[in-house]
Amino acid sequence: MLRKQGEEFGVNRVASLMRFAGLQGRVVKVTRRVPGVQKFYERNENLRLHKPMPGTINQQWVGDLTYLKTQERACYLATVMDLYSRRIVGWALGRDRTTKLTCKALNNAIRQRDPEPGLIFHSDRGVEYGGIKLRDILERHGFLASMSRAYHSQDNAHMESFFHSMKIEWIRGKTFVTMDELKGDLHRYVRFYNCNRLHSGIGYCSPVEYERKLI
DSSP states (O other): GGGGGOOOOOOHHHHHHHHHOOOOOOOOOOOOOOOOTTGTTTOOTTTTTTOOOOSSSEEEEEEEEEEEEOOOEEEEEEHHHHEETTEEEEEEESSOOOOHHHHHHHHHHHHHOOOOOTTTEOOSSGGTTTTTTHHHHHHHTTTTEEEETTTTTTGGGGHHHHHHHHHHIIIIOOOOOOHHHHHHHHHHHHHHHHHTTTTTTTTTTOOHHHTTTTT
C-alpha cells in the first residue's frame, strides 16, 4: 500500500518502525477439521488438479464452510470465491451446517455473477457439498463439480486462506452478541476484502481492482 502511494522503503525499515511503535502482525496457527466421509466421496474427482490458474473470471469457483460463534449460539459461514481474482462472490451465514446453507451461498454467487456453463465449482469433501440439492444446482447451470482429494487440505488452499485472514484480521478479539451483529460485521469485512485488501498472488491488487484490468 505504501508503494502504491509512492513511498520508497525496505522490509527492514518497516520492521524497525513496527517494533518502535509496538506493532505486531496478527498470526495464529491454522486448524482444520478432518472429514469422516472420505470413502463416500471417492467417486468425486479433483478437476482442478494440475490445471493452471484461470485466465479470467467465472471459470473456477471454490467454496467452503467455517464455524463462527456468538454469545447466543454457534453459527456457520459458507462462502464462494472466484479463483481468478480471489473475490468473494457469494456467502451465507446460518445457524446450522447443512446443504441448505451452502446452496444459499452458491445461489447468491450465481445471482451476482451469472456465469456461463462449464464453470468448475470446487469444494472439500464435507457432506454440505455432496448433497443432492447442491448437485442439482450445479447440473441445472451446467457447472462441473470438483472435490479435494482425501487428506489433501492444500487442494482448497485459497478458501482456507480466506477464512484464516478473516479470523485473524477481523474476527479475533471481538465478541458478537447476536447473529445479526456478526452478519453486519461480515458484510463490512467482505466489502473490505473485495475492494481494499491487497493480495500478493494477484500483484498486490484488491480483487475488484484486479478484475477491472479485464475491461
